[in-house]
Amino acid sequence: MTVKKSLDRPGWWMDLPDSAEGRHYLGVRDSIAAHIQSGDLAANACLPSERQLQTGTGAARGTVRAALFQLEAEGLIYRKERSGWYVSPAPIVYDPTRWEGFMSYVTAQNRAPRTELLSAREVSATPEQAAIFGLKAGAPLHELRRRRYVDHRAVLVETIFVDPRLAPGLLDHDLEGSLTQVLRNHYMIDVARNRIEMQPCALTLEEALALRVKSGLPGLLVTRISEDAQGRVVEYDQEYWRHDALKVSVDIRVG
Amino acid sequence: MTVKKSLDRPGWWMDLPDSAEGRHYLGVRDSIAAHIQSGDLAANACLPSERQLQTGTGAARGTVRAALFQLEAEGLIYRKERSGWYVSPAPIVYDPTRWEGFMSYVTAQNRAPRTELLSAREVSATPEQAAIFGLKAGAPLHELRRRRYVDHRAVLVETIFVDPRLAPGLLDHDLEGSLTQVLRNHYMIDVARNRIEMQPCALTLEEALALRVKSGLPGLLVTRISEDAQGRVVEYDQEYWRHDALKVSVDIRVG
DNA sequence: AAGTGGTCTAGACCACGCC
DNA sequence: GCGTGGTCTAGACCACTTT
Structure with missing residues (x-):
């Protein structure tokens, strides 16, 4: 197109x-x-x-x-x-307070989402990752790398880590759709809390390569840590977005 | 320094x-x-x-x-x-879901905030502004332009519009501190809802001049519309941030 | 093979900050 | 008034995409 x-x-x-x-x-x-x-x-x-x-x-x-x-x-x-x-086409509007996946909110804006699985493997937790999950360094973690598109334009690459104790055999499922759905339908995991950070960054090396952009292009790094109702960390996600593809929108009721 | x-x-x-x-x-x-x-x-x-x-x-x-x-x-x-x-120094962490002013959250991070009033005047609402406030185009609005610092570095310029029916005589108060406090203490207005948008942008013309940066430097545009409990729009704020000065952090409980 | 952007050189002059 | 960054020129060669 x-x-x-x-x-x-x-x-x-x-x-x-x-x-x-x-x-x-x-x-x-x-x-x-x-x-x-x-x-x-x-x-x-x-x-x-x-x-x-x-x-x-x-x-x-x-x-x-x-x-x-x-x-x-x-x-x-x-x-x-x-x-x-x-x-550049119009940006996608993202509301971090809504617990909706990429696929839903892109579709809701009459744009065509697509997810591509780049890799899925088991890795050993680095000390930093271990601290997030409350594990010991070196413990196994599922690692997914995915690339996501809006209307055939790659807009983000993400690396997701999942605790294999909560989702054993995760890598055998279809991981090119909504991960949330997989976790809910196959493991009965519901997310109760999300900690999200967003920060301007530069897209370098792997990220730039995966998005087919020049290394060093400005981007937005969105980090999400999801917990279930028991406070266990389910998912740790790092999304590198093209800076022109995203607009954040939050609606807050106070008191 | x-x-x-x-x-x-x-x-x-x-x-x-x-x-x-x-x-x-x-x-x-x-x-x-x-x-x-x-x-x-x-x-x-x-x-x-x-x-x-x-x-x-x-x-x-x-x-x-x-x-x-x-x-x-x-x-x-x-x-x-x-x-x-x-x-560049470390960025300021901003949580849009907390209804805290700039002065508080900067101080809480052991950094020194400062606000400078650039101008305060009455203007006629443009059609766009009128639509936001539910006024007729041309109706009067308070307009404030302020510059805000962290540790002596200018990090943002903002333009605030306030409905004068809710805050008559606003311009006579001290506007170099927290506007929230002024609205609460002098007009008994409490904000009940905030709609916030964030989008990468370029700092140009006035913004660049006010922040003493080269025109065209990337920045982050944060827009906030505040309403009171009756759904009246109290405040419409456009903040232009240096892109390296801000980090957004949100903590969401679901369900 | 042709055309594109990606990178680099080696100059030049100007406007402004700082002393 | 000196040094700084800000801008601009007019070339060159390369790596890659596209046809």
């Missing part, structure tokens, strides 16, 4: 102002941003190549790239490595 | 590898990151100048700057315009 060319009017970028602001990187930024926000360019539409934008603006390629980096930081555009620059 | 020079061992950056990874921007990044994380460089310590880092690494200045931008996106360093690059 990728829109390859956006040329309703072939060569729109030629209109970019040449003498005034368009020559500086913020001017170039503004010109492109205007075209996106005016709706000329649909979500996931492909921008002209950097060298084409150059001829349109008269700027050096470095200047054009500075403008593109700017727009990327703002979440307006994203890139596929060595393929091109594309218009 | 700004640390001007970090030269425990004058010229540490000369140690940066010259032939191996240090010549490429990710290598330069790694070298500087290592020095920060090892504790050689304290929070708010000043890095060597770009031209000094150049001689240390043998790279072109553009390459050094690419490395610095990288570290900035990761939240490890920040800059003061035309002054230099500095090591």
